[in-house]
Amino acid sequence: MRVLVVYDTVYGSTAQIAGWMAERLNGFAAVAATVSRFSENPNLADYEAVIIGSPIYRNDQILESIKDFVTKNNTALAQKKVGIFVVALDTGGAYYFGRLTGGLEHLKKFAALFAKSPIYGKVLGGEQVPTKLSLKDRESLVNFYRRVMGSDEVPYRYSMNKLKVWEYATRF
Numbered sequence: 001m002r003v004l005v006v007y008d009t010v011y012g013s014t015a016q017i018a019g020w021m022a023e024r025l026n027g028f029a030a031v032a033a034t035v036s037r038f039s040e041n042p043n044l045a046d047y048e049a050v051i052i053g054s055p056i057y058r059n060d061q062i063l064e065s066i067k068d069f070v071t072k073n074n075t076a077l078a079q080k081k082v083g084i085f086v087v088a089l090d091t092g093g094a095y096y097f098g099r100l101t102g103g104l105e106h107l108k109k110f111a112a113l114f115a116k117s118p119i120y121g122k123v124l125g126g127e128q129v130p131t132k133l134s135l136k137d138r139e140s141l142v143n144f145y146r147r148v149m150g151s152d153e154v155p156y157r158y159s160m161n162k163l164k165v166w167e168y169a170t171r172f
């Protein structure tokens, strides 16, 4: 089976996860996996299965580029085996004033974009490197961490887990 792992990223962690995903998939004799950023315009006709990944940014959103990719390719994707994943620092989510946010809710919103439901999805841990952040991202994170920690420092955070990525690839 030919599998496309397609993603977008801002700072690179989702690209690394997509690479880990393909590395494991290619360990199965019957699978040939290719990784492609959405902007490379991969040809979906070349694949029987597609795994689509996006990081989570402001207001618990996946990237617009990935929303557009799904919308534009919805007819083709309905003919294929599809998996989704999101990359986030808060992988668990929370209950907030009567509604669930984050965690699996990310997958619910992402899956709702598809004409035919994906067969598998998971929230995977990401990375935050303060020195890499754009001014705008740094500002919004400084506000967040000021409230949480009472300091203007944006911490380095790492929750990437290759084992969990490989588990995803194996189950898919």
Ligand SMILES: Cc1cc2nc3c(=O)[nH]c(=O)nc-3n(C[C@H](O)[C@H](O)[C@H](O)COP(=O)(O)O)c2cc1C
Binding pocket: 008, 009, 010, 011, 012, 013, 014, 015, 055, 056, 057, 058, 059, 060, 061, 087, 088, 089, 090, 091, 125, 126, 127, 128, 133, 137, 138, 140, 141
């Ligand atoms: C401005 C900004 C907002 C973010 N908002 C969230 C969020 O709401 N929830 C969350 O779990 N992670 C959030 N993150 C963390 C990212 O999802 C995480 O760092 C991810 O690994 C980034 O993926 P990328 O390196 O592929 O761009 C945010 C990161 C930045 C820089």
